[in-house]
Amino acid sequence: MTGRRGFLLGFLLVALLVAGGLSSFASSSPDGLDTVTLHGCTVTETAGGEQLDGTCIARNAGEHATAGSPLADYAVFGGEGTVGLAGVVGVLVTLVLAGGLFRVLRRRSPAGSAPSRDD
C-alpha cells in the first residue's frame, strides 16, 4: 500500500496537472445549464462582450459582482493563455481553504494516546 503522504502528494499532483494543463483543452462550448439558459437566443461576440438576441433565460442574467476579480473567467488579469495558471492558483486556494477548515473541524486524538499508524 502506498504511504499516506505519498498518496496525498500524488493526488495533489494530479489536481495540479488537470487544472494547470488539461484545462487548456477544455471545451469552450456552453455547459448544460448555459445551453438551456441560452436556448432561443443567438450569441454574437462583440467588442463589449457577448450580445444576446432573441428570447432566452440568460437575458435576465446580471453582470457578475466579482467580474473585476483578477482571476475572473479563469484567466489571470484577462490574459490569453493564462487558464492553466489560474487553475493552479484555484487548486491551491481551494486546498488551503478546505484543508484549513477540515483541519479545524477534525476530531483530535486524545492527548497522550499512541500516534496513529499513518503509513
Add this chain to the structure above:
Amino acid sequence: MVTAMHMSDGLVNAPTSLVFAAVAVVGLVLCLVRARADLDERTAPMAGLVTAFVFAVQMINFPILPGASGHLLGGALVAILVGPWVGAVCISIVLLVQALLFADGGLTALGTNITNMALIGVFTGYGVALLLRRIARRSRGGLAATAFVAAFVNTVVASLGFVLQYAIGGSGGAALGTVFVLMVGLHALIGVGEGVITAATVGAVASVRPDLVYLLRGTATPLVRRSAPSPSAPSPSAPSAPSSAPSTGGAA
C-alpha cells in the same frame, strides 16, 4: 478557454434566491456539525485534497453535443470518497471559490447553486451509492459500477434542482416544459461523463488506498480505530492482570 458553468445572478427572482440561500445555510450548518464525526487525522487532509481535485476537474468541460459541453458536478465523487456531510462542504467550498475569485456563479445564486450541487447532488449520489453498497464492496468492478450509477443519477437529479427553482421563481425567457426537457436531456448526457470520471477516480483511489474510501469503511483492511479504546474499558491484556496484581498490591 474555461467557460462559466454555474447559475448567474438574475435567473430566478430575489425571493426565490433568498429561500434557497436559507436552505443552503441550514443544510450547510447541519453538514458542518455532522462532518466532525467523519474527520480525523487521516481523513481531514484527504477531504482537503478531494475539494481541490473537484475544483480542478470542474474546469474540464467535455463536449456532449455539437455546441454543448458538460463538466463534473462531483456529488457522488465526494460522497463516496469522504462521505456526504464532509462532501457537501467540499462542493460548497468549490462553489464559493469559483463565485468569489473566478466570477463563476452569481453571488445571489450561491444559495441555489449550493442547494443543487452540494446538497441535492451529494446526498442523491450518496443515497444511490448506499443502495448499491453491497455490490460496491464485493469487487473493484462493483465499486466502479456503483460510482458510475451514483454519479449519473446525481447529475440528472441536481439538474432538476434548477428546474424546481425556475418553476418557483424563474425570471422567464423559456417555457417550463422546455427547460425541464432540455435540462434532463442534456444532463443525462453529462451524467455519462460524470459517471466515467467518478468511476475512474474512485477506482484509482480504491486501488491504492481503499482505507481512504468512505463507502468501503468497515470492509477493507482492518484499521486501528483511535476512538475505540477508552481508559475505563477492560484492557485486552486482561489475562496477564493477575501477574501484575501482586506488585501493585505490594506498593500500596
